Amino acid sequence: MSTIRILVGTKKGAFILTADGKRQNWEVSGPHFAGWEMYHLKGSPVDPNRIYASQTSGWFGQIIQRSDDGGKTWNTPGSSPEELKSPDGMMPKGESNKFVYEGEVGTHKFYDGSQHPWEFKRVWHVEPSLADPDTAFAGVEDAALFKTTDGGKTWKELPGLRGAKGNLWQPGAGGMGLHTILLDPTNANRIYVAISAAGAFRTDDGGKTWKPINRGLKSNYELPDPDAEVGHCIHRIALHPSRPDVLFMQKHWDVLRTDNAGEQWSEVSGNLPSDFGFPIEVHAHEPETIYVVPIKSDSEHYPPDGKLRVYRSKSGGNEWEALTKGLPQKDCYVNVLRDAMCVDSLEPCGVYFGTTGGQVYGSADGGNSWNAIVRDLPAVYSVEVQTLP
Amino acid sequence: MIRVELPFHLRNLARVDSEVQLEVASPVTVRSLLDALEDRYPVLCGTIRDHDTLKRRPFVRFFVCKEDWSLEPPETPLPEAVVRGAEPFLIVGAMAGG
Numbered sequence: 039m040s041t042i043r044i045l046v047g048t049k050k051g052a053f054i055l056t057a058d059g060k061r062q063n064w065e066v067s068g069p070h071f072a073g074w075e076m077y078h079l080k081g082s083p084v085d086p087n088r089i090y091a092s093q094t095s096g097w098f099g100q101i102i103q104r105s106d107d108g109g110k111t112w113n114t115p116g117s118s119p120e121e122l123k124s125p126d127g128m129m130p131k132g133e134s135n136k137f138v139y140e141g142e143v144g145t146h147k148f149y150d151g152s153q154h155p156w157e158f159k160r161v162w163h164v165e166p167s168l169a170d171p172d173t174a175f176a177g178v179e180d181a182a183l184f185k186t187t188d189g190g191k192t193w194k195e196l197p198g199l200r201g202a203k204g205n206l207w208q209p210g211a212g213g214m215g216l217h218t219i220l221l222d223p224t225n226a227n228r229i230y231v232a233i234s235a236a237g238a239f240r241t242d243d244g245g246k247t248w249k250p251i252n253r254g255l256k257s258n259y260e261l262p263d264p265d266a267e268v269g270h271c272i273h274r275i276a277l278h279p280s281r282p283d284v285l286f287m288q289k290h291w292d293v294l295r296t297d298n299a300g301e302q303w304s305e306v307s308g309n310l311p312s313d314f315g316f317p318i319e320v321h322a323h324e325p326e327t328i329y330v331v332p333i334k335s336d337s338e339h340y341p342p343d344g345k346l347r348v349y350r351s352k353s354g355g356n357e358w359e360a361l362t363k364g365l366p367q368k369d370c371y372v373n374v375l376r377d378a379m380c381v382d383s384l385e386p387c388g389v390y391f392g393t394t395g396g397q398v399y400g401s402a403d404g405g406n407s408w409n410a411i412v413r414d415l416p417a418v419y420s421v422e423v424q425t426l427p
Numbered sequence: 428m429i430r431v432e433l434p435f436h437l438r439n440l441a442r443v444d445s446e447v448q449l450e451v452a453s454p455v456t457v458r459s460l461l462d463a464l465e466d467r468y469p470v471l472c473g474t475i476r477d478h479d480t481l482k483r484r485p486f487v488r489f490f491v492c493k494e495d496w497s498l499e500p501p502e503t504p505l506p507e508a509v510v511r512g513a514e515p516f517l518i519v520g521a522m523a524g525g
Contacts, residue, residue: 097487
């Protein structure tokens with residue numbers, strides 16, 4: 039029987055939740071890296087025991103951790119006992135946490151509209167390659183994309199991205215983070231990224247050059263020009279691997295889709311009670327089935343009416359149904375952050391999300407019913423799931 | 428031997444239980460002490476001071492013989508009591524966050 043492993047990043051450490059394919063009885067391991075902010079953990083699709091983690095602190099900066107045994111043990115890449123016993127006796131310097139922008143650092147727009155120099159703060163998201171466990175991408179704040187090809191020992195920026203009108207990007211309320219990295223499974227040269235508050239971008243040459251793909255987005259209250267080419271506060275984009283030209287987006291306000299790799303977006307918010315929110319996910323086996331968690335507003339980051347409801351559309355948007363069974367339907371004022379929702383690949387599809395109140399909810403039936411896998415973790419930043427044979 | 432006390436999170440990162448003892452060539456300064464510390468524990472590179480500029484991270488402070496050395500120039504020789512190991516060099520996370 040398959041095993042499900044959920045990697046949970048929280049404000050005060052990481053947790054690993056495991057269950058068999060029935061997804062009823064869960065074991066909780068953690069906290070790993072207790073007391074540190076764990077922004078994101080994700081396993082390699084090629085080698086699921088290879089897991090990358092972003093560990094960060096306002097005091098001590100960024101650390102990259104790597105596990106090669108499914109999360110049982112961890113090392114900062116390049117400093118494991120084996121690697122320290124190199125034949126030449128040289129001690130490797132700690133470079134796995136070194137994120138240095140390429141070339142002239144330049145400036146971006148600040149909260150007040152003035153120009154402000156780029157400053158590295160943390161890694162928001164690590165996206166392992168679909169083909170090579172030693173290759174991964176890191177989305178960072180201030181927004182940029184970095185790549186490692188040596189298992190996380192060293193990281194190098196793909197600077198072409200910031201060339202896509204980076205001087206017009208600006209931080210959202212949570213900072214100017216590159217939070218979404220989508221790799222096209224049919225075309226290794228095509229990558230999508232999303233940045234708050236800059237927009238969505240696409241490369242078709244492996245990351246050398248990038249173009250903004252924000253046509254159709256409207257930001258009436260966030261930008262002086264609602265149709266600007268860049269500057270939109272995108273919260274998340276998602277795709278189904280069978281149709282990588284179709285993307286779904288949860289923007290600051292509005293849920294949208296594109297059917298042509300981002301050349302044109304159209305709104306599909308339909309009958310949602312609020313089209314503000316953070317995560318968006320696609321069902322593992324039904325490319326037109328998508329999930330969002332409506333949040334009341336950008337000023338009130340909690341569910342409308344105190345009811346925690348996942349909304350599912352089976353038509354790729356516009357027509358939405360509330361999924362409430364097993365979720366609190368009164369007095370619930372948590373948020374669900376952008377990296378805190380995911381799906382497994384079992385049949386029926388499992389759906390998982392974590393809240394700022396420390397609950398991780400799971401559904402083993404595509405969202406029809408939910409259970410709290412764990413209730414009292416620190417605020418959940420990210421949830422990723424691995425479906426293991 | 429120079430004695431260095433690390434804050435909780437850096438002790439965990441470096442996988443040390445208590446204070447660290449280092450051999451540092453004379454003259455012993457904040458910079459030479461941190462160089463030796465990072466050579467011994469490469470995982471600490473970037474956590475106390477910037478990789479390239481070697482500037483102290485804003486929320487890290489240095490205490491020496493009951494005095495705050497955070498703003499001392501890094502080339503300043505450390506007191507004799509630290510050099511001979513009578514007093515530790517304290518690396519501290521700044522008080523912040525309530």
